[in-house]
Amino acid sequence: MFIAGDGAGIGGAKAAALAGKIAALDIACDLDRLTAGDRNAAARPLRRRLVKERAARPFIDSAYPPYAAALAPQDATIVCRCEEVTAGDIRHMAGLGCLGPNQTKAFGRAGMGPCQGRYCGLTVTHLLSEANGLSPDQTGHYRIRPPIKPVTLAEIAAMAAPEAIEKSKRSNVSTQVNG
CATH class of the missing domain: 1.10.10.1100 (BFD-like [2Fe-2S]-binding domain)
Known part of the structure; x- marks a missing residue:
């Protein structure tokens, strides 16, 4: 699982974009589209920029605690x-x-x-x-669920239904014409 943006810690839009690029590099490496060495080389400057973007966060958290x-x-x-x-x-x-x-x-x-x-x-x-x-x-804190909704088997089966229905129609027409 890869997490980027404020879900990984509030750091602002620039930090979120950098974290997203780093996650994309990790995904590419996991999919064997990028070697670990190439990933690390590409991620190094991004990580340095991310550290700089997040540098103010401890000060902000201390200076502006929740009411x-x-x-x-x-x-x-x-x-x-x-x-x-x-x-x-x-x-x-x-x-x-x-x-x-x-x-x-x-x-x-x-x-x-x-x-x-x-x-x-x-x-x-x-x-x-x-x-x-x-x-x-x-x-401790709440364990937050990902924003997904469970689907029933009927809903999954219905996803294939339009294609299956179309194929069945073509098959029936062919049988009627040739039969």
Whole structure:
């Protein structure tokens, strides 16, 4: 699996483009379209530029942390908008033994909506870590699913149906003409 852009860490558009080029080189190497040596040579200047693009990130993260009240809202505040879970609900889950964000899905559906915890995840982690006396790193973060949708066998079979139907029609016409 190759990850580029903000999914690999927020660094801006230039960093995302560079990460995409590096991922493309890795993919080409995996497909035997590029030797490892050629990939490394092509990636070296891209990696140097990527390091420069990401250099300000630690400063930005330190200078502009999330608003403290957003990480520790009052009990009545809705934290998970998708599933309408409040900060009080999250604290209650912690009191019931919930230790991490992924468990909140089972305890009360937080993080199970369309955003999969992308909006509420940081706050849920901080609420749980505060309630359980753990650091945010010990508490963990939501495991985000890739943005794909499962398909049924019927849908897969239907994808081939137009071609099969057309082939069947041609076969039937040929049989009728020659028959």
